[in-house]
Amino acid sequence: MIDHTHAGTARSWVDSANGHASFPLQNLPLGVFSPGGSAPRCGVAIGDRILDLQALAAGGHLPETIAEAVCGPTLNPLLAMGRPASRTLRHAVFELLSEDRSHRAGDLPLHEAKHCQMCLPAIIGGYTDFYAGIVHATNVGKLFRPDNPLLPNYKYVPIGYHGRPSSIRPSGTPIRRPNGQIRTGQSDPVAGPARQLDYEVELGIWIGSGNALGVPIPISEAGEHIAGISLLNDWSARDIQAWEYQPLGPFLAKNFATTISPWIVTAEALAPFRAAQMARPPGDPAPLPYLLDARDQAEGALAIQLEIALQTAAMREAGQPHQAIAWTAASHLYWTPAQMVAHHSSNGCNLEPGDLLGTGTISAPEEHGYGSLLETTSRGERPIRLANGEERRFLEDGDEVVLTGRCSQPGFASIGFGECRATVLPAPSPSASNPQ
Structure with a gap:
């Protein structure tokens, strides 16, 4: 095209x-x-x-x-x-x-x-967050299960969960630190503001034309149902998540805010930046037939470079610019966008125009390419040191996080996505709830 x-x-x-x-x-x-x-x-x-x-x-x-x-x-x-x-x-x-x-x-x-x-570019009827960044999944797995970082289903199933469309906001909208239950050690849990607030570097996949309920989208046609791509930061409260995620998975740790860049870079604009899907390591299973298409494997991935930058309140007051703290690329996704669409609809689920799919956190193998502070700081044990001398284990109030992306290819003009930006505000007081 x-x-x-x-x-x-x-x-x-x-x-x-x-x-x-x-x-x-x-x-x-x-x-x-x-x-x-x-x-x-x-x-x-x-x-x-x-x-x-x-x-x-x-x-x-x-x-x-x-x-x-x-x-x-x-x-x-x-x-x-x-x-x-x-x-x-x-x-x-x-x-x-x-x-x-x-x-x-x-x-x-x-x-x-x-x-x-x-x-927001569209009314988002459904939001699904995948877990397709294999480096991130492996890194996080090692933190919690050192001997078994990836569960047996990971390389067979594009893992995902349904998120909360109502809390998705465009770039520039501040987010509030969430409250939730937190448990440390063997003590009883306490309720309060998250202490381990984190960002997640992701892409947002916009659905164009949908499918009827009960009629799956074949992998060979799935790409035609993708309207375009935005940047996505799926904020995470790691301490709330650690207590609540078993047995059903993410809930309050994730549904309080998701930030997206407000522009949909269309599939047509991305045509020069298609790439072959990452080669699976020897011994990895081939995708099951409903997820395998030769053309998708040859050009279904995207050559997008991603950067995450941070500006603390002290940096802002001193007039210091944002500091880039990580660089990664969409080439580290284990599943293509088309595979996510095909799997999502394979049970007959009806995707609708304006639905949004998150890829999951995209991390590169190198430490400077980790797409979350959970990985970069090894669950807070190894803080990063910023140029002004401040340290961060996780995000603090007043921190502003900016995600940017860029596509470059010889012979073509480089294009970008704009910014995916938000500042962290303090957690709401319990007394700030809406009156009944």
């Missing part, structure tokens, strides 16, 4: 797009924004501007087949139309923003991104 919209030499008459770190003409990610406090509307990021799709459609600049789908406050109608509609929109917007169409610049509704409020 690589075409003229991916040409590395393509330029836009929007000057800030040319050489932009995240949003050059070759990207054109989809999102929902509120300009100047007005009602949310669909848009496309181009450099430091946002192209207003609702106004664009009203001006007759978009094909009739997709115009109505982008005139509402969410992207769900467009996502439901599937990849053909996404390709049509991409081609239309690319033509309008290309350098040789600069004589039409005055006709197009552009907003300065810095004056706009970003919203």
Whole structure:
């Protein structure tokens, strides 16, 4: 699906797009924004501007087949139309923003991104978090089960659990430290704020067209049901999780907040950055037939570099920038996005437009590539030391975490995802509960 919209030499008459770190003409990610406090509307990021799709459609600049789908406050109608509609929109917007169409610049509704409020790109009906980062799964397993870090099902089943869509927030929204039950040693548990708050470096997979209840999505078709990718930080309270996760798994330790970057980088934009799936080590089982497709194995992975950075309250007060503390890549996922979609629907579960799948924490084998503080600090036993002399075992109030991602390939323009950013606020007081 690589075409003229991916040409590395393509330029836009929007000057800030040319050489932009995240949003050059070759990207054109989809999102929902509120300009100047007005009602949310669909848009496309181009450099430091946002192209207003609702106004664009009203001006007759978009094909009739997709115009109505982008005139509402969410992207769900467009996502439901599937990849053909996404390709049509991409081609239309690319033509309008290309350098040789600069004589039409005055006709197009552009907003300065810095004056706009970003919203969730879609109404998220279902959120599922997978556990597909095998390095992370192995590292965490060693902390709790040194002799048996990976359970027998891991290399057969894309492990996942259902999360909480209502607590997903766009980048820039602060998160509150959660309260919960915590048990240390052999003492009785106590209720209070989490002491081991952590981030998780993940990708968010957006579902486009869904499937009917009872009708699985074949692995050969699963990629066509993926609308695009965002960055995702699935915040975790490790001490709450350690007490509550057996026998049913994550609950209050995870459902209090998930942060996503607000732009959906479409599957079309990611076409030049497809990659072969990681080779399974000798002795690992082959995926079962319903999860195995030759084309998906050859190009179903994504070449995305990821960075996590931290700024403490003291750093912010001193005017010091965020400090990068880990670097990893999507190539360390044991399962492809298509395999996650195929497995999720294999029992007949109906995925719907706007559903979100998290990949699970993505860690690289090297220590500087660990995607969580749980791994980096070895469960808090080996704190990291920051440039200003502060130490961190886990996150403290006032810490701001920023996740960024980038795709690069020789011959193509590099693209990014924007930021996945949030600051940790203190835990709510028990007296702050809503009145009955």
